[in-house]
Amino acid sequence: MRQSELFGKTLRETPSGEVAKNAIFLERGGFVHKTLAGVYSFLPLGWRVLSKIENIVREELNKTGAQEIFLPALHPKENWEKTGRWNTFDALFKISSPHGQKYALGPTHEEIVYPLVGHYLESYKDMPVRIYQIQTKFRDEERAKSGLLRGREFRMKDLYSFHADDKDRDAYYKIVADAYHKIFSRIGVRAIDVEAGGGTFSDLSMEFQIPCEAGEDSIYVCEKCDFGINKELIGENKKDHEIKCSRCGGDTTLKKSSEIGNIFPLKDKFAKDFNLVFKDKDGAEKPVSAGCYGLGTSRLMGTIVEAFSDEKGIVWPREISPADVHLIELSNNDLKVKTDAEKIYSDLKSAGLDVLYDDRSEKRAGEKFADADLMGIPYRMVVSAKTLKENFVELKMRSSQEVELISAREAINKLKRN
Amino acid sequence: MRQSELFGKTLRETPSGEVAKNAIFLERGGFVHKTLAGVYSFLPLGWRVLSKIENIVREELNKTGAQEIFLPALHPKENWEKTGRWNTFDALFKISSPHGQKYALGPTHEEIVYPLVGHYLESYKDMPVRIYQIQTKFRDEERAKSGLLRGREFRMKDLYSFHADDKDRDAYYKIVADAYHKIFSRIGVRAIDVEAGGGTFSDLSMEFQIPCEAGEDSIYVCEKCDFGINKELIGENKKDHEIKCSRCGGDTTLKKSSEIGNIFPLKDKFAKDFNLVFKDKDGAEKPVSAGCYGLGTSRLMGTIVEAFSDEKGIVWPREISPADVHLIELSNNDLKVKTDAEKIYSDLKSAGLDVLYDDRSEKRAGEKFADADLMGIPYRMVVSAKTLKENFVELKMRSSQEVELISAREAINKLKRN
Numbered sequence: 001m002r003q004s005e006l007f008g009k010t011l012r013e014t015p016s017g018e019v020a021k022n023a024i025f026l027e028r029g030g031f032v033h034k035t036l037a038g039v040y041s042f043l044p045l046g047w048r049v050l051s052k053i054e055n056i057v058r059e060e061l062n063k064t065g066a067q068e069i070f071l072p073a074l075h076p077k078e079n080w081e082k083t084g085r086w087n088t089f090d091a092l093f094k095i096s097s098p099h100g101q102k103y104a105l106g107p108t109h110e111e112i113v114y115p116l117v118g119h120y121l122e123s124y125k126d127m128p129v130r131i132y133q134i135q136t137k138f139r140d141e142e143r144a145k146s147g148l149l150r151g152r153e154f155r156m157k158d159l160y161s162f163h164a165d166d167k168d169r170d171a172y173y174k175i176v177a178d179a180y181h182k183i184f185s186r187i188g189v190r191a192i193d194v195e196a197g198g199g200t201f202s203d204l205s206m207e208f209q210i211p212c213e214a215g216e217d218s219i220y221v222c223e224k225c226d227f228g229i230n231k232e233l234i235g236e237n238k239k240d241h242e243i244k245c246s247r248c249g250g251d252t253t254l255k256k257s258s259e260i261g262n263i264f265p266l267k268d269k270f271a272k273d274f275n276l277v278f279k280d281k282d283g284a285e286k287p288v289s290a291g292c293y294g295l296g297t298s299r300l301m302g303t304i305v306e307a308f309s310d311e312k313g314i315v316w317p318r319e320i321s322p323a324d325v326h327l328i329e330l331s332n333n334d335l336k337v338k339t340d341a342e343k344i345y346s347d348l349k350s351a352g353l354d355v356l357y358d359d360r361s362e363k364r365a366g367e368k369f370a371d372a373d374l375m376g377i378p379y380r381m382v383v384s385a386k387t388l389k390e391n392f393v394e395l396k397m398r399s400s401q402e403v404e405l406i407s408a409r410e411a412i413n414k415l416k417r418n
Numbered sequence: 419m420r421q422s423e424l425f426g427k428t429l430r431e432t433p434s435g436e437v438a439k440n441a442i443f444l445e446r447g448g449f450v451h452k453t454l455a456g457v458y459s460f461l462p463l464g465w466r467v468l469s470k471i472e473n474i475v476r477e478e479l480n481k482t483g484a485q486e487i488f489l490p491a492l493h494p495k496e497n498w499e500k501t502g503r504w505n506t507f508d509a510l511f512k513i514s515s516p517h518g519q520k521y522a523l524g525p526t527h528e529e530i531v532y533p534l535v536g537h538y539l540e541s542y543k544d545m546p547v548r549i550y551q552i553q554t555k556f557r558d559e560e561r562a563k564s565g566l567l568r569g570r571e572f573r574m575k576d577l578y579s580f581h582a583d584d585k586d587r588d589a590y591y592k593i594v595a596d597a598y599h600k601i602f603s604r605i606g607v608r609a610i611d612v613e614a615g616g617g618t619f620s621d622l623s624m625e626f627q628i629p630c631e632a633g634e635d636s637i638y639v640c641e642k643c644d645f646g647i648n649k650e651l652i653g654e655n656k657k658d659h660e661i662k663c664s665r666c667g668g669d670t671t672l673k674k675s676s677e678i679g680n681i682f683p684l685k686d687k688f689a690k691d692f693n694l695v696f697k698d699k700d701g702a703e704k705p706v707s708a709g710c711y712g713l714g715t716s717r718l719m720g721t722i723v724e725a726f727s728d729e730k731g732i733v734w735p736r737e738i739s740p741a742d743v744h745l746i747e748l749s750n751n752d753l754k755v756k757t758d759a760e761k762i763y764s765d766l767k768s769a770g771l772d773v774l775y776d777d778r779s780e781k782r783a784g785e786k787f788a789d790a791d792l793m794g795i796p797y798r799m800v801v802s803a804k805t806l807k808e809n810f811v812e813l814k815m816r817s818s819q820e821v822e823l824i825s826a827r828e829a830i831n832k833l834k835r836n
Contacts, residue, residue: 007485007549009538033534035490036519041534042488044549050488067425070460070468072453073491073554074571095513095523099560101454105513105523116451116459120427131425131462136491136554142517153492 001044001323003358006030008043010371020214022302023147025314029375031322038144038152045322045356045375046301050155052320054134054297056186057157060179064172066130066159071112073136077102079111083273091139105138110266110292113160114274117288123279124164127288128172132159134297148302149214149258159293164280166265169289173263176293180208180261183295188317189304191260194219194228195246205264208295212306215258224250228257258303261295314376315398318418323356325415326377330365330384341383344393344408348381351412373398381411419462419741421776424448426461428789438632440720441565443732447793449740456562456570463740463774463793464719468573470738472552472715474604475575478597482590484548484577489530491554495520497529501691509557523556528684528710531578532692539706541697542582546590550577552715566720567632567676577711582698584683587707591681594711598626598679601713606735607722609678612637612646613664623682626713630724633676642668646675676721679713732794733816736836741774743833744795748783748802759801762811762826766799769830791816799829 008030015027015034026032031046042050058068074095080086086094086104093105106112117129134157141152148154159176163169177193184191194207209219209228218231222245229246231254243252270276271287280286301320308315318324325348329341338361348355356377358368365384372380382394387405395404395411406414426448433445433452444450449464460468476486492513498504504522511523524530535547552575559570566572577594581587595611602609612625627637627646636649640663647664649672661670688694689705698704719738726733736742743766747759756779766773774795776786783802790798800812805823813822813829824832 005483007487007538007547033537035530035534036492036494039490039492041490041530044485044487047486047488065423067462068465069425069462070465072457072459072571074454074457074556076454093513093515095511097511097558099558112453112459116453119451120425129425138492140515140517153490 001356003356004360006044006356008033008045010374018147019145020147020149020302020306021309022149022214022305025305025309025374025376026147026302029314032148036152038141038150040148040151040153040298048322049316049320050298050301052322053187053300054155054157056183056319057134057295057297060183060186061132061157061159061176064130064175064179065128066132066161068133069131070133070135071106071109071116073106073138075104075106075111077104079115080104083111083270085111091141093138093140107137107139108294109133109158109160110270114270114276117160117162118274118276121162121276121278121288124281127162127164127278128168129162130159130172131161132157132293146214146216146302148298149306150216151298154296155298157295157297160266161291161293162276163289163291164278164286166289169265169291173265173291176263176291177206180263180293180295184208184210184260186319187300187304188319189300189307192219192221192226192228192257194230194257194259195233196230196262206262207259208261209257209259210300210303210307211255211257212303213256214306215256215303217257217259219255219257220245220252221255222248222250222252224248228252258299258306259296260300260303261293263291263293266290266292309376312370313374316376316378318378321354321377322375323354323377325353325379325381326356326358326372326375328358328368328372328380328382329361330368330382331361332385333361334385337383337385337388340388344381344383347408348412348415351416353412353415379415419774421774422778424462424774426451426463428792436565437563438565438567438720438724439727440567440632440723443723443727443792443794444565444720447732450566454570456559456568458566458569458571458716466740467734467738468716468719470740471605471718472573472575474601474737475552475713475715478601478604479550479575479577479594482548482593482597483546484550484579486551487549488551488553489524489527489534491524491556493522493524493529495522497533498522501529501688503529509559511556511558525555525557526712527551527576527578528688532688532694535578535580535706536692536694539580539694539696542699545580545582545696545706546586547580548577548590549579550575550711564632564634564720566716567724568634569716572714573716575713575715578684579709579711580694580706581709582696582704582707584707587683587709591683591709594681594709595624598681598711598713602626602628602678604737605718605722606737607718607725610637610639610644610646610675612648612675612677613651614648614680624680625677626679627675627677628718628721628725629673629675630721631674632724633674633721635675635677637673637675638663638670639673640666640668640670642666646670676717676724677714678718678721679711681709681711684708684710727794730788731792734794734796736796739772739795740793741772741795743771743797743799744774744776744790744793746776746786746790746798746800747779748786748800749779750803751779752803755801755803755806758806762799762801765826766830766833769834771830771833797833 191208196207219228227247331337609626614625637646645665749755
C-alpha cells in the first residue's frame with residue numbers, strides 16, 4: 001500500500017463531537033469516519049484491521065466444528081412477537097413498510113436462528129448444530145458517544161449451538177470459552193473471565209472483559225486468580241473492600257472494563273416459543289439444549305485502541321495491524337534515496353510482508369513520523385540520504401524509543417521472524 | 419466437510435411459495451432458507467458459494483487499484499434530502515426512531531460516499547479515489563418472487579471512483595469493464611455487454627447481462643458481435659425484427675436476461691448536492707468526475723443457478739462450487755469400505771482439494787446420488803464394496819453421464835490438474 005494512494009488522511013485535530021479515545025485516534029489515524037453518532041464508515045486501513053480480527057475469530061471458531069452462515073438483518077415482526085420481545089427488547093429498530101410488512105432490524109438473531117434450526121431438526125442424529133455468523137447488527141441507542149465501544153450499527157460474531165442434552169452443550173461451552181481465549185491471545189490482549197448476570201433466561205453466564213478506562217462495565221478482578229465479578233451482580237450496600245473473589249476468595253480490585261464477548265446457556269424459553277423439539281434415542285420428543293456465544297468484533301477493535309495507545313497514537317498488536325511494517329522514505333526529492341526506498345518496498349512485499357509505504361515526497365520527516373506514531377504500525381523502517389550512504393536502514397518498534405541501524409536484508413529477516 | 423455434520427438438508431419437495439428455479443434448487447439443495455419473501459438465510463454451503471463469488475470480485479477489483487471499505491447501512495435522512503431522493507427513490511426503506519432520528523436503510527451509497535470523499539479531498543493530488551465495498555443492501559420491493567434475483571435484502575459490490583477529469587474517469591471505466599469480464603470468465607459465465615438507460619444522471623451507461631429465462635430484463639442480442647441493447651431503450655412501436663445492433667448493424671435476437679452488473683458515469687448531480695470540488699493544477703476549484711460500478715453478488719449466485727442447472731439440480735462452475743469434489747461412500751455399513759472412504763477423504767484434503775464427503779452410512783445409493791445431482795458439485799467420486807474390490811473409484815462429472823473407473827491416486831491427480 002502506497003500512502004500517497006491510500007484513501008483517508010490523518011488529521012491533526014480532534015474530530016468534533018468525539019470524546020472517546022478510540023474514536024479520536026481511529027478518526028485521526030484515517031481508520032474510520034463518523035457518518036453519524038454511533039455509525040461509522042470503515043476506511044481501507046480500518047476495514048483491514050477489522051477484517052483481520054474477524055478472520056482470526058473465523059479460524060478459531062471453525063476449529064471448534066462450528067459452521068459459518070449468514071442470516072438476514074430484516075426480521076419479521078411475527079418472530080419477535082412470538083418471543084414477546086417486540087415491545088420489550090431494549091433499543092430495537094422497527095420498520096413499517098408502506099406495503100404493510102413490519103420488520104425488526106436484527107440486534108441479535110435468536111428470533112431467526114430458532115425457526116431456521118427447527119426447519120431442519122428432526123432427531124438427536126441431527127445434533128449438535130453449531131452455527132455462527134459475522135455480521136452487522138443494529139441497536140437504536142439513545143446516546144452513542146463511545147466510538148466503536150457502543151454503536152447504533154456495529155459488527156458482531158454470534159454463534160448458536162443446539163444439543164440433545166445439557167452435558168453435550170456444557171462440553172461445547174467449554175470448547176468455545178477456550179476458543180475465545182485463543183482468539184484474544186492471538187490478537188495479543190488479555191481478557192478476564194467474568195461471572196455475570198445474563199438476563200432472565202440464563203443461569204451460568206460468562207463474560208470476557210478487557211480492562212480499559214473507557215469501558216462501560218465495572219468489574220471486581222481477583223488479585224490472586226484474575227477471575228472477575230461484574231459489579232451488576234453485587235448488592236448496592238456492599239463496600240468495594242468487602243467483595244471477595246467468588247472462585248478463590250481472594251481480594252479484588254474494581255476496574256472499568258469493556259465487555260468483548262459473552263457465552264451463556266439459553267434455557268428453554270426460545271425453544272418453547274418456537275416449539276423446537278427433537279426425537280431422542282428413546283423415541284421421546286424433547287426440547288433442545290442451546291447456547292449462545294457473542295463476540296463484538298468492532299467493539300474489540302475500539303477496545304484495543306483504548307488499551308494499546310499512548311499520547312501519540314495507536315500501538316497495534318502485530319496480528320491485526322493494517323501492516324507489518326511502515327516504510328518511510330525521507331528522500332527530500334533525492335532520486336537515489338527514492339530508488340532505494342522503492343527497491344526495499346518491493347523486497348519487503350516479496351518477503352511476504354504487509355507494508356504501508358509512506359512514499360509522499362512532499363512531506364517532511366516530522367510530519368511523517370507523527371503520522372506513523374498516530375497510525376501505530378508495530379515496526380517503522382526509515383530510508384534517507386544518511387541511511388543510504390551508510391548502507392543501513394533505521395528500524396524502530398512503535399512501542400519503544402530504540403532505533404536499530406541494520407542492513408535492509410537483516411531488517412527484512414527480523415520482520416519475517418518476529 | 420462431512421455431510422453428516424453439515425447444517426442444512428436436502429429437500430425432496432418444492433418449498434411452498436417458491437416459483438423461481440434458483441430459489442427452488444437453492445432451498446432444496448440446502449444452500450439457503452427463505453426467512454420471508456425476498457429475504458434469505460444463507461446456510462453453510464450457500465454462504466461458501468457466495469463467499470467464493472465475493473472473493474473473486476474482491477481479487478479482480480483490487481487489481482484495478484480499488485481499495486475496499488465498508489460503509490454503514492443506516493443513512494441519515496438529511497443526506498437523502500440533499501439529493502432529493504428521500505421521497506423519490508423507489509423502494510427506500512425508512513426508519514423513524516423514537517429518539518427523533520430518521521434513517522434510510524441503504525439501497526445504494528452515493529448519499530454516504532460523496533460526503534465521505536468530500537471530507538478528505540482537497541486537490542487533484544488526492545485523486546483518483548477508487549473505493550468499493552461488498553455488503554448487504556436493502557430495497558422495499560412490493561413483491562419479491564424471483565429468489566435471489568430480486569431481494570428485499572441482498573448482497574452487492576458497489577465501487578465509486580472520483581477523478582480530476584472525464585478522461586481519467588473514462589480510462590478507469592474501461593479498466594473496470596475489463597475486470598468485470600475477468601470476474602465472469604473466472605466464474606465460468608458469459609455476460610453480454612448491453613447498452614442501457616441509466617436514469618437521469620447518466621449518458622454512457624453499460625450493463626452486464628446474463629441470458630436466462632427467469633431474468634427480469636429483455637435484451638436484443640446481436641447475432642454477429644454479441645453486443646446487446648436493453649429493450650427499455652427501444653420505442654414501443656418497433657417490431658423485434660427491426661432492431662439492429664447499435665454497434666455493428668447486425669440482426670438481433672430478443673432474450674430474457676438478468677442484469678448482474680452495471681457501470682455508469684455519475685454526472686455532476688451528486689457532486690453539486692454535496693459540493694464535492696477540488697483544487698486543480700491551475701488553482702481553480704472544479705467539480706470531480708465520478709463513476710459508479712455495481713455488481714450484485716447474490717443475484718449472480720441466483721443467475722448462475724438459473725443458467726447452470728438441469729432437471730435434477732444445479733451444476734456449479736468449479737471456481738464457486740462449495741466443494742471441488744463430492745465423495746460418496748456406499749459402505750452399506752461395510753467397515754472395510756468405510757475405512758477406505760475415510761482414507762480417500764483424508765487424501766483428497768491433503769491434496770488441497772475442497773471435499774464434501776457424504777459419510778451418511780444409513781442412506782441408500784439412490785438417495786445419495788439424487789442429493790449429489792441436486793447439490794451440483796462438479797465432480798462425484800464413489801467408493802463402494804465393488805470399487806474397493808477392484809481397487810478403483812468411480813469418478814463422474816456432474817455435467818456428463820460418463821463414469822470413469824480409475825485408481826484413487828489417479829482421480830486425485832486429475833482433480834488437482836483440472
